Amino acid sequence: MKLIAPSVLSADFGHLERDLQMINRSEADWLHVDVMDGTFVPNISFGFPLMEPMRKYCTKPLDVHLMIVHPEKYVERFCDAGAWSVGFHLEAVDDPLPILDMIRAKGVRTCLTINPDIAVERLVPYLDKVDMVLLMSVFAGFGGQKFIPETMDKIRFIREEIDRRGLQTLIEIDGGVNAENASELFRAGADVLVAGSAVFGSPDPEKTIREMKQ
Ligand code: DX5
Numbered sequence: 001m002k003l004i005a006p007s008v009l010s011a012d013f014g015h016l017e018r019d020l021q022m023i024n025r026s027e028a029d030w031l032h033v034d035v036m037d038g039t040f041v042p043n044i045s046f047g048f049p050l051m052e053p054m055r056k057y058c059t060k061p062l063d064v065h066l067m068i069v070h071p072e073k074y075v076e077r078f079c080d081a082g083a084w085s086v087g088f089h090l091e092a093v094d095d096p097l098p099i100l101d102m103i104r105a106k107g108v109r110t111c112l113t114i115n116p117d118i119a120v121e122r123l124v125p126y127l128d129k130v131d132m133v134l135l136m137s138v139f140a141g142f143g144g145q146k147f148i149p150e151t152m153d154k155i156r157f158i159r160e161e162i163d164r165r166g167l168q169t170l171i172e173i174d175g176g177v178n179a180e181n182a183s184e185l186f187r188a189g190a191d192v193l194v195a196g197s198a199v200f201g202s203p204d205p206e207k208t209i210r211e212m213k214q
């Protein structure tokens with residue numbers, strides 16, 4: 001699959017409706033929603049109050065990426081707030097399985113995420129228990145960072161594992177993605193590319209999204 005999920009983190013929150021209408025018009029597949037708590041990552045973004053206008057004005061599915069400690073306390077509220085998928089970090093929890101169950105029980109798609117310093121092998125036992133895995137290609141916390149090239153081998157490794165076992169699990173890549181590296185990432189086996197600054201910082205965001213899909 002070749003999906004693009006622009007990250008609303010880089011949108012202009014003073015003109016959120018305008019930016020979301022651009023996403024609606026564009027070939028973007030999902031809207032990526034980055035939630036940061038200031039504890040799991042050294043930055044705070046936004047939380048529940050913005051889920052409401054995003055659900056109201058955005059016609060694309062909301063792909064929620066929780067960069068928070070204790071995701072078990074909040075995943076159900078994000079599901080109720082209209083998330084299409086909810087992901088949290090493997091390294092933020094002791095046992096992801098009961099939290100994945102909470103999300104699935106709400107009828108919402110599940111995603112497990114790891115930062116670049118977490119061994120990609122740690123995702124392997126969960127590949128058949130989630131709808132998607134998200135490999136961070138920068139350290140979670142900020143938009144506008146440089147893509148970490150070592151991510152490429154991790155994508156190939158997970159792709160091989162998913163294909164060998166005949167699974168449908170999607171691979172999402174997040175951080176430093178742009179129109180220049182998108183095709184290489186898809187070729188390595190990524191299904192979904194998140195892009196914040198490359199999309200919202202572009203003079204022609206719709207064109208950039210189109211280019212990334214090619
Ligand atoms: C980083 C977030 C990313 C971020 C990507 O912690 O998870 O989704 O918005 O931004 P860019 O595309 O600018 O690297």
Ligand code: ZN
Nearest residue numbers: 034065174194
């Ligand atoms: Zn993200």
